[in-house]
Amino acid sequence: MKIAKARDKSSSTILNKLEEKLPASVKEWTMTVEFLIHRSLLDSSPTTVKLMLGPHSDLSEVLWMFSHFKDKKKRLTLKQNPHFYKRLPMFPKAYWGEFRMHPIETFQHPSISVLTDNLDDAGRVFLNTAGRQRAFSNVWVLSDTIIFKDVRGKLEGESIVGEAIQGIPNLWCCEEPPLSLASESPLQTMPLPIWSGPSRTARITSAKGKLLWDWREPIRQMLKSRDFNIRITDEPPSNSGYLAEST
Structure with a gap:
């Protein structure tokens, strides 16, 4: 018995030493x-x-x-x-x-x-400028700051997102219907020139559209109802029925 107990104690000591040497992940x-x-x-x-x-x-x-x-x-x-x-x-x-x-x-x-992403058809923001396309599936306003979540999960504040469009003289804001109805309803387009500097600005006008100087404003309006999507682009929409002007 004494010999067996001694062997057990010795084995236990060896196992304890081996366990100490094992990495924490094991x-x-x-x-x-x-x-x-x-x-x-x-x-x-x-x-x-x-x-x-x-x-x-x-x-x-x-x-x-x-x-x-x-x-x-x-x-x-x-x-x-x-x-x-x-x-x-x-x-x-x-x-x-x-x-x-x-x-x-x-x-x-x-x-x-x-x-998780916003699974509704509306309330999304798309940014198509300078050959770069970004899609934001979630948007929040916290402490008067807009926070964006893109489809890859990256969270960014409005200053970081806005860097992509800063300095672009001509921007258009397209108010789009929900994705499920996009093929059935025409776009509602309203002009969105920002970052004052260049004197010449192309614009699209319509009965419902109005000139906006802050690219964040249509996004804030969208968040109040979430029944449409917002697309900001540096390419003039090719919708018939809208009048293009220059200033």
Whole structure:
């Protein structure tokens, strides 16, 4: 018995020493991660989901887990285009004109925020300028600042987004119908020259359109109703029925 106990003690000592030498990723091969599914940036009561993840858990694994929940509040689908962030700020002043946050690529964090795309047909913003196209599936106004979420999950304040159009003399703002009705309804186009400087500005006028000097204003108006989309472009729309003028 004494010999057996001595052997057990010796084996235990060896195992303890081996465990100390193992990397943390092997010893702690699982951890509980708290996911907070937000309906908006300042959602004070997000849906909380706890998952057991390993050191090598990736996006595919996490999405697979979320897709198998029966509870619709907890379930996430590819159609929702979910993105994950290292804990979103929960006070308005944290979001300002130069705010920027990228989605995370690893999930070894105790708490993770989740945002999904706006699945409605309207309330989206498209930016087509200088040969670059961007689509924003979510837009919020916080502390009088517009925050954009593009389709890749990048969060940016209005100052960063506005850099792409700063200095462009001629801009047009197209008020578009919901995507599901885009093929049935004509565009409603209103002129949008900004960044005063060049004296000559092309413009499109219509009975419903009006001259706007702030590119953010039509986006703010859209957010009040969310029944149409906004497209800002540096190419004059080719809609018949609108009169092009120069000043």
